[in-house]
Amino acid sequence: MGYKNNRVGYQKEILTSRAIVRKNNYAILPHDGLVKNSIPGFVNVEISILGSPRLGANFVDCIATFLENGAQETGFGGDGVETMVYVIEGKLTVSDGEEEHTLETGGYAYYPAGVKMFMKNAQTENTEVFLYKKRYEVLEGHETYKVIGNVNDLTPIEYEGMSDVLYYEFLPTETAFDMNLHILTFKPGASHAYVETHFQEHGAYLLSGQGMYNLDNEWYPVEKGDYIFMSAYVHQAAYAVGRDEPLSYVYSKDCNRDPQI
Template sequence: MPYPKGFLKNRSVFVPGKYAVISDEGRVTNVVPGIKGCAMTILASPKLGANFVQLIGTVSEKGHTTIPYGREEGVESFLFVLDGAGTLKVTVDGRAETLAAGGYVYAPPGKGVGFASAGDAPVRILLYKQRFVPHPDPEMRRPWMVTGSIRAIEERFYDNMENVFVRDLLPVDEAFDMNFHTLAFLPGGCHPFVETHVQEHGAYIYEGQGLYLLDEEWIPVQTEDFLWFAPYCKQACYGTGLTRMEYIYSKDCHRDEAI
């Protein structure tokens, strides 16, 4: 890494118990057992306050896993190919798929995601895992492997607003206790109201820029920022800039709260 140009700076913000904005200039590479030939950064974990773990990283032409990521009993996992010219071979419980940019795979609890570069070019990925909360009905089926691409999912208007668009990446089914979505704002688009809810989010902005309300602060955010919002943290967004803003985010769902 070269000497810095000018004063050291970092746009990241962390308010314990409420929210975090992790910008790309402060990232460090973490060693993650079972992942080889990849430069991975841990963005979120219980140390942050999150109930999940999320990573971002570059998979080189020789990158691969030696053990499936998130294969612990009761843990579910998710992989999303952010960008890159290459392809990634992913395996869940013996089933193999090939993913390009925009592709994703969900692994049910205890299965984990194995992956290996096809050797054509590097790709960047998001990796995610959390502890699965079983459905209270013992007759409810368990979640199943899901794979697809955001490029094959038709966007729909978000809350009937014609300048905000959403896509569901996982089935809207009570068998699943989580979902991943993409949310996109045309310039000037916004949430219909300031949200306060029991769900927490992890969001990765991969296009554009915006102004995000987190608790009591409006914070400028942009491409490559990762955001974490704790449950009940007030949140809303305006898309700003000359192009649309888009991010992928996680959401816990379909479960009551323990008491």
């Protein structure tokens, strides 16, 4: 059964897919092809694994729907692994086992490596979230700390000086943090200022809209609910298409570390 489409049984239409997978380079996983996974500790939670080392990523991210009484009971992350959660829609309670915080739509939490994140649905309706975890790259003399916030409380930045492309940064820019989550929003007709090629890798989940995405100099249609993985140095850029809804996605980015040799 699909994560989004809940489709089972025989189909009348020809089976097709927009999925593109170029392992260790880039991938597009359309919402219509996502499947439900079973992960220990997630109870009454429908979850689909997106980016992972099997795809070529140095992180793992997932899309998850917490049903009524849904919870992560054993702790997300832990020894050496930092975690983040972003609430796409709904209400989620997060805890480190001692202190609880309730996140509403747009809310997010970062827990440092070594601290497990426990989660539970804080309402009777479903709550959908984007989850991220990565092994923390230790930097001597620096330590991260728990961060709780909401994107609605952030001041957007005009991306590359463009008023119709807005950028939201979740975490502090302090050197201790080796990654960040962002939201990038393009109004219809807006685009990147140039085709980017860079060291950092991304995992991006589309929150709204439609667009055309350049990956390794190939253009692909994307829309709300799709997932994009972009490895280091892959060409990348986007145009927002459509009439009314902006193209918006939440995405991860590694930062603040010297490449090792």
